[in-house]
Each structure stands twice: as structure tokens, then as C-alpha cells.
Amino acid sequence: MMKIKHIILGLALTVGLVSCESLDLEPQGFYSDENFYKTVEDAEAAILYAYDGLTLVSYAPVTFYLAELASDNCRVKQDEGADAQAFVNWEVTSQNELLTQYYRSAYIAINRANAVLENVEGKGFNVEDEKRLLGEALFLRAFNHFNVVRAFGLAPLQTSLIDRLDETTASLPENMDEVYAFLIDDLTKAIDLLEVNRVVGRADKVAAQALLAKVYLFAASAKESGMPKYDAITESVDNLYAKAAEYSSYVINGQGEYSHDLDLQNIYNVENPNGPEHIFILSMDRSGTQEGDYSKLSKYFLPYIAGGSVYLENINGSYSETHDGWSVFQTADNLYSAYEVTDKRRNELIVSEVFDENGASIGSVSDATIPYPFTRKYVDPLFEGDKTSTRPYLLRYSDIQLVYAEATANPDGLIQYNQIRSRAGVSELASLGGLSKEAFRDLVIEERQRELAYESDRLWDLRRKNMVQSEVIEAAGLSPEAVAFYPIPQREIDLNPNIN
Structure with a gap:
């Protein structure tokens, strides 16, 4: 397995800087573009550094505050900090520190990708290496910008490397049409450059196709539902759905490396x-x-x-050890009740009782020893203290099956929808007879909640469907823009006079 580590190369000025406070740092062991990108090993180190931006503690875990706590999936423990409580209560302001960390981290990751894009091309590397490195960097730039647009709406498009103070004041894009044209262009180029090449922690052609399908689907449903600012997208809703169907079809039918896993447990x-x-x-x-x-x-x-290890019962009757946790993201009643009683995603992936090493019960939700039913999606039986190998699930095949189902809303899409439900052990939908496209798409959104629960996707679905206020009581009474976008952090507005 490829393991991405921090690349401590003193790239402090060449990559990874996005704000005035960062630019005050004195680079140590400085490598400039004049003396660093000399070999393909240098370029590999730089692209790994760009991937490493996704693992920042101020980025990867914070995604769940934004996308799960503010939805109907999770609640937060009562004594968690005020900034976390604000997401559940829909009281997030531009001063929220978690929001600030997320915004800043996304742009750090974008800038690291830009460093690769500006310093690899034309350096005389092997053609295959150059195409792969540029394709991965384009994917990463688009991936992080898509995170930004779903969270904040119109925010600066960072199209080049920032390595000087006077480059930190990018203007806002004119409208969503400009934003999505940029995302689509980056991902289309990435698809052309990349091959199907599975490496854990790295993106390939299929990842770029999958992300582009999600970009098109978001634009289609956001424009269709009347989400603020999305009326500026000039492409028709039908064409956007068609493009989402096209690129998700490439993932489902155009390659043989990734597929639907019949073993639900194996996914996690x-x-x-x-x-x-x-x-x-x-x-x-x-x-x-x-x-x-x-x-x-x-x-x-x-x-x-219990302040120590507990054991979870597996479907074969054995037990897996896990540490206990911090109780931060707690399953909401709305999510738990969204599953049918026979749904394996509830019965096999959500835990209501824990045991000791001998298999004796030591607590359950019913006796209040366990404060809430919790997910097994992030359990590592081989944990070392607080250190685990649990990872966010960024692009899954099942996600793209549901993208295809929603985009097509036809019998082919129904096949993908039913495959998800069949694996979960719940009844399939016999046909689309009597259902409009809109009604079937609503069923897909419901299925996405059950299938992708705890995977930091729910709020984005609610936003693009303009469903936040119908599903999240705490958001009632807010303006359409307040539920569609988080505010850009005040610190960034203060640093950049072109953000208003």
C-alpha cells in the first residue's frame, strides 16, 4: 500500500501558502522552483505533498462538522465547544474557528496542487510521468475547489501558485457559471491525462470521471431546485443531468478495476x-x-x-476490539429511523450493544450505558492507542451508482439503485411505473442518506436539492442564502479586500 507521509522539504514558500500570516514564515532549507523540480523524484515529492494537504487535522476531520452535524444525520455531544454546537444549531458565523480552519486548509491544498501544475510541465520528464503528475494535480485542484464551492458558494478561484504577498488577494468569481466552467475544465483535462491506475491514496482516470459526474449532478439539481446563485449557470438542467449520467456511466461501464462490492462489511x-x-x-x-x-x-x-477497550460483535459471532471514543458525532434519531428494521446498514453497521473480551454484554443503548447507536464505519481493531488506519471515504463506487441512478432516472438507473438496496437486504423497486423523474430522484436522495451516512455527504445533498429547511428543524426561518452557503471566514475577508 502506498503510504503518503509528510514531505518535510522546506517547501514553505514554493507550496502551501495562502494567507498573509503564512507568508511571514522564514523558510528553512529552502527549495525554489530553480533548484527543486529537477528530477521526477522531486515532482513525486511535490504531488505527495499536495495529497498530504487532504489529511491536515484542520481539514479532514473538520469536514464532518460541516457536512454531518449541520444535517439530519448527527448531533454533537453537549459539552463540545461552541463552534461545534453552532453547526447543529445553524448559528455558524464568519468568526467560527472550525469554519476558518476548513477554508484555510482547502486553499493550502489547492496551492500545493498549483505548485505541481506550474513546475512540472516542460521539465523534460518522461511523457507518461508528466501526464500522470499533471492529471493528479488537476484532480486535486478541482477536488478542493469543489469542497469550497459546496461549503461557501462563490469564493476565490485560485488558478495559480501563490508565492508572493501581493498574490493573496484574488477576486471572487463573477458567478457560478465561471466556477463550474473552471471545475469542469480541470477535470476534463485530468481525465485526458490520466490512466486507470489504482494506488491507495492517489487519484486516477476513474476518480476524475467520478468527481466530474458529481460536479455535474450538483450543478443540475442545484439549478433545478432553485438553490441561490445557480440560475447563473447557462447550461440547461437536462444537459447537466445528461453529463452527470455520461461520466458516471464511464465509471460503471467503462472500466474493470472498480466495482460494486457484494460484501457490505468489506467496504469498511x-x-x-x-x-x-x-x-x-x-x-x-x-x-x-x-x-x-x-x-x-x-x-x-x-x-x-468505560475509558478503555470494548468489543463489538461481528456477523459471524466473533468479536472485534475497539477503543472507546470522544462521543463527538452522535447518531440522530432521524437517521436511525430512516432505515427499515431489516436493513443491514443499520443492523450490521450501527452498534447498539458492546461486550467484554469474553463476549459478555457490558452495555447497550437500551440501558443507556451507550449514549447513542454508533457507526462501525470507522473502527480499527488493530488500533495502537489513539492511532488508527481509519480513513474518510472520499469517492465510493456505490456513491457513483446513485449518481447515475439520479441523473438518468430511467430503468438503467433503477438497476443501480436496486443493486444498492439488494445488498442492504431491503426490498427492490419493481419498476418506475407511475413515478415521475422527480419522484424517483427523491427516492435516490433518501437512499443516499442511508448508504452514505457518516461519510460527510448529507448536507451537500440537502443543499443542492434545496431541502435543508424541510429536513433540519434548526435551519427553519433562515434566509435561502444562509442555508445554501456558509459565510466566508471574517479573517479571510480582512486579509483580502477583494472578498466582499
């Missing part, structure tokens, strides 16, 4: 990050030396129970 087997479902997943491993190399993601979802 921490020891199998290269399973058939995982199109793009972060490379984090318990053997790492600092957080970001290893993961503490499990701690956020697991409840605090």
Missing part, C-alpha cells in the same frame, strides 16, 4: 483500503508518526463508554 474493513468500492480514499495508517499520517477519526464517532 480498515485493512482493505484497496477494495473494489474505493475509487479515492486517503492514505492514513496507524504506523504514522504524527496525526494526519495516522488517523483519530474513529474517536469522533465512537462513544465514551
Whole structure:
């Protein structure tokens, strides 16, 4: 397995800087574009550094605050900080520190990708290496910009490397049409440059196709539902859906490396990050030396129970050890009740009882020993203290099956929808007879909640469908823009006079 580590190369000025406060740092062991990008090994180090931006502690875990806590999936523990409570209560302001961390981290990751784009092309590397490196950098630039637009709406498009103070004041894009044209252009180029090449922690052609399908689907449904600012997109809703269907079809029908995993448990087997479902997943491993190399993601979802190890019952009757956690992201009643009682995604992936090493019950939700039913998606039985190999699931095959189902809303899409439901052990939909496209798409959104629960996707679905206020009580009474976009952090507005 490829393991992405921090690349401590003194690239402090060449990559990774986005704000005035960062630019005040004195680079140590400085490598400039004049003396660094001399070999393909240099370029590989730079692209790994760009991937490493996704694992920042101020980025990867914070995504769940934004996309899960503000939805109907999760609540937060009562004594968690005010900034976290604000997401549940829909009281997020431009002063929110978690929001600031997320925004800043996304642009750090974007800038690292830009460093590769500006310093690899034309350096005389092998053609195949150059295309791969540029394709991965374009994917990463688009991936992080898509995170920004879903969270903040119109925010600066960072199209080039920032390595001087006077380059930190980018203007806002004119409208969403400009934003999506940029995302589509980056991903289209990435698809042309990349090959199908599965490496854990890296993106390939299929990842770029999958992300482009999600970009088109977001634009289509956001424009169709009347989400603020999306009326500026000039492409028709029908054409946007057609493009989402086209690129998700490439993922489903145009390659043989990734596929639907019939074993639900296998998807979340921490020891199998290269399973058939995982199109793009972060490379984090318990053997790492600092957080970001290893993961503490499990701690956020697991409840605090006994201050030590507990055991979870597996479907074969054996038991897996896990540490207890911090009880931060707690399953909401709305999510738990969204599953049918026979749904394997509830019965096999959500835990309501824990045991000791001998299989004796030591607590359950019913006796209030466990404060809430919790997900097994982030459990590492081989944990080392707080260090685990649990990873965010960034692009999964099942996600793209549901993208295809929603985009097509036809019998071919129904096949993909039913495959998800069949694996979960719930009834399939016999036909689309009597259902409009809109009604079937609503069913797909419901299925996405059940299938992608705890995977930092729910709020984005609610936003693009203009459903936040119908599904999240705390958002009632807010303006359309307030539920569609988080505010750009005040610190960034203060640093950049072109943001208003």
C-alpha cells in the first residue's frame, strides 16, 4: 500500500501558502522552483505533498462538522465547544474557528496542487510521468475547489501558485457559471491525462470521471431546485443531468478495476483500503508518526463508554476490539429511523450493544450505558492507542451508482439503485411505473442518506436539492442564502479586500 507521509522539504514558500500570516514564515532549507523540480523524484515529492494537504487535522476531520452535524444525520455531544454546537444549531458565523480552519486548509491544498501544475510541465520528464503528475494535480485542484464551492458558494478561484504577498488577494468569481466552467475544465483535462491506475491514496482516470459526474449532478439539481446563485449557470438542467449520467456511466461501464462490492462489511474493513468500492480514499495508517499520517477519526464517532477497550460483535459471532471514543458525532434519531428494521446498514453497521473480551454484554443503548447507536464505519481493531488506519471515504463506487441512478432516472438507473438496496437486504423497486423523474430522484436522495451516512455527504445533498429547511428543524426561518452557503471566514475577508 502506498503510504503518503509528510514531505518535510522546506517547501514553505514554493507550496502551501495562502494567507498573509503564512507568508511571514522564514523558510528553512529552502527549495525554489530553480533548484527543486529537477528530477521526477522531486515532482513525486511535490504531488505527495499536495495529497498530504487532504489529511491536515484542520481539514479532514473538520469536514464532518460541516457536512454531518449541520444535517439530519448527527448531533454533537453537549459539552463540545461552541463552534461545534453552532453547526447543529445553524448559528455558524464568519468568526467560527472550525469554519476558518476548513477554508484555510482547502486553499493550502489547492496551492500545493498549483505548485505541481506550474513546475512540472516542460521539465523534460518522461511523457507518461508528466501526464500522470499533471492529471493528479488537476484532480486535486478541482477536488478542493469543489469542497469550497459546496461549503461557501462563490469564493476565490485560485488558478495559480501563490508565492508572493501581493498574490493573496484574488477576486471572487463573477458567478457560478465561471466556477463550474473552471471545475469542469480541470477535470476534463485530468481525465485526458490520466490512466486507470489504482494506488491507495492517489487519484486516477476513474476518480476524475467520478468527481466530474458529481460536479455535474450538483450543478443540475442545484439549478433545478432553485438553490441561490445557480440560475447563473447557462447550461440547461437536462444537459447537466445528461453529463452527470455520461461520466458516471464511464465509471460503471467503462472500466474493470472498480466495482460494486457484494460484501457490505468489506467496504469498511480498515485493512482493505484497496477494495473494489474505493475509487479515492486517503492514505492514513496507524504506523504514522504524527496525526494526519495516522488517523483519530474513529474517536469522533465512537462513544465514551468505560475509558478503555470494548468489543463489538461481528456477523459471524466473533468479536472485534475497539477503543472507546470522544462521543463527538452522535447518531440522530432521524437517521436511525430512516432505515427499515431489516436493513443491514443499520443492523450490521450501527452498534447498539458492546461486550467484554469474553463476549459478555457490558452495555447497550437500551440501558443507556451507550449514549447513542454508533457507526462501525470507522473502527480499527488493530488500533495502537489513539492511532488508527481509519480513513474518510472520499469517492465510493456505490456513491457513483446513485449518481447515475439520479441523473438518468430511467430503468438503467433503477438497476443501480436496486443493486444498492439488494445488498442492504431491503426490498427492490419493481419498476418506475407511475413515478415521475422527480419522484424517483427523491427516492435516490433518501437512499443516499442511508448508504452514505457518516461519510460527510448529507448536507451537500440537502443543499443542492434545496431541502435543508424541510429536513433540519434548526435551519427553519433562515434566509435561502444562509442555508445554501456558509459565510466566508471574517479573517479571510480582512486579509483580502477583494472578498466582499
